[in-house]
Amino acid sequence: GAGVSQSPSNKVTEKGKDVELRCDPISGHTALYWYRQRLGQGLEFLIYFQGNSAPDKSGLPSDRFSAERTGESVSTLTIQRTQQEDSAVYLCASSYGQGAVEAFFGQGTRLTVV
Amino acid sequence: AQSVTQLDSQVPVFEEAPVELRCNYSSSVSVYLFWYVQYPNQGLQLLLKYLSGSTLVKGINGFEAEFNKSQTSFHLRKPSVHISDTAEYFCAVSDRRGTSYDKVIFGPGTSLSVIP
Numbered sequence: 001g002a003g004v005s006q007s008p009s010n011k012v013t014e015k016g017k018d019v020e021l022r023c024d025p026i027s028g029h030t031a032l033y034w035y036r037q038r039l040g041q042g043l044e045f046l047i048y049f050q051g052n053s054a055p056d057k058s059g060l061p062s063d064r065f066s067a068e069r070t071g072e073s074v075s076t077l078t079i080q081r082t083q084q085e086d087s088a089v090y091l092c093a094s095s096y097g098q099g100a101v102e103a104f105f106g107q108g109t110r111l112t113v114v
Numbered sequence: 115a116q117s118v119t120q121l122d123s124q125v126p127v128f129e130e131a132p133v134e135l136r137c138n139y140s141s142s143v144s145v146y147l148f149w150y151v152q153y154p155n156q157g158l159q160l161l162l163k164y165l166s167g168s169t170l171v172k173g174i175n176g177f178e179a180e181f182n183k184s185q186t187s188f189h190l191r192k193p194s195v196h197i198s199d200t201a202e203y204f205c206a207v208s209d210r211r212g213t214s215y216d217k218v219i220f221g222p223g224t225s226l227s228v229i230p
Contacts, residue, residue, distance in 0.1 A: 033218065042222035043158075043204065056217055091158070095218070102148065103206075103218050105158040 002026075004106035006092050012112045013082055021077040021109045025094030032075050033103060034067060035091040043091065049075060082113045118207050118221035126227045127195055135190040135224045137179075137205030147188040148206040148218070149179055158204065164188065175199065200228045 005024040013019050025032050034046040045059040049069045060066070064082075069075040079086055089110050093103040119138045127133045139145065149161040162173025169181040179190045188205060205221040 035220070043220040045217065045219065048217040093158075093218075102160050102163055104160075105150075107157045 004092055004094050004104050006090075006106035006109050008109060009107060010110045010112075012114060015084060015113055016081055018078065018080045019082055019111065021079075021090050021092075021111070023075045023077070023092030023094075023106060025073070025075070025092070026104055028072075029094035029096055029104070030072050031095045031103075032069060033093045033095075034075070034077050035093070036088045037091055037108070038088045046077070046090075079111075082111075084113045087111055087113045118205050118219055120203075120205055120221040120224045122224050123222065124225045124227065126229055128229050129197055130194045132193050133191065133195050133199075133226065135203050135205075135226065137188045137190065137221060139186050139188065139205075139207045141186070141207065141209060144210040146208045146210055147179075147181060148208075149173065149177070149188070149190050150204045150206060150220075152202040152204065152223075154201065161190070161203070195226075195228050197228050197230060199226060201226060 004026055007022045011019055030051055032049040035043040036046055037043050047054055047060055047067050048056040051072050052069045064080045067075060067077045077090060089108040091105055091108045093105045095103045117140050121136050147164040150158045151161045152158045161177055162171050162179055164171045164181045172178045177190060177192050179188055181188050203224045203226055206218050208218045
């Protein structure tokens with residue numbers, strides 16, 4: 001696609017439920033990132049994919065969070081047993097594998113846990 | 115890159131006044147440097163980037179930034195701000211490792227508020 005696409009754009013879920021967030025990166029981008037942005041705060045790194053492997057998943061806050069990526073394409077971020085503190089905007093970005101490494105961001109998924 | 119520091123969390127400035135948003139990073143290797151802007155209720159977009167060459171980089175909307183290797187800084191400047199520049203500004207850094215690269219690390223952001 002022309003840009004990074006994230007779905008859903010908004011998600012309201014009950015505490016304790018599982019949610020799955022999807023990211024479609026720009027075609028050809030080998031690197032993919034997930035960030036979390038709480039209200040009024042900066043970007044919190046969650047996980048980085050190079051292809052379908054995750055060399056850095058140090059930012060995942062707990063074992064309730066997991067992510068996977070199919071080939072060099074779609075990625076899903078799964079949050080199990082959601083808690084209210086998981087409420088945030090989850091941003092996905094992708095970048096080309098070599099040379100200039102500008103990251104292109106999606107519009108994000110706003111997750112609200114009630 | 116190890117970390118990115120943006121010392122000013124909020125910067126209020128009057129319209130048509132100059133502004134400087136500060137960014138410092140720590141890294142043991144060469145880096146790529148970026149400034150991203152996030153307008154209210156929108157996603158992040160690239161403002162400018164330093165990859166190599168001239169240390170003074172010009173970006174969109176009249177912004178520029180200067181890479182200072184000795185001070186490990188990449189401060190963002192604009193000589194005259196407009197109301198529409200009100201936004202959150204994020205400095206970011208990525209290690210340069212030959213043909214591969216490391217993850218992009220973002221600073222905590224600086225909220226620029228332009229006062230009419």
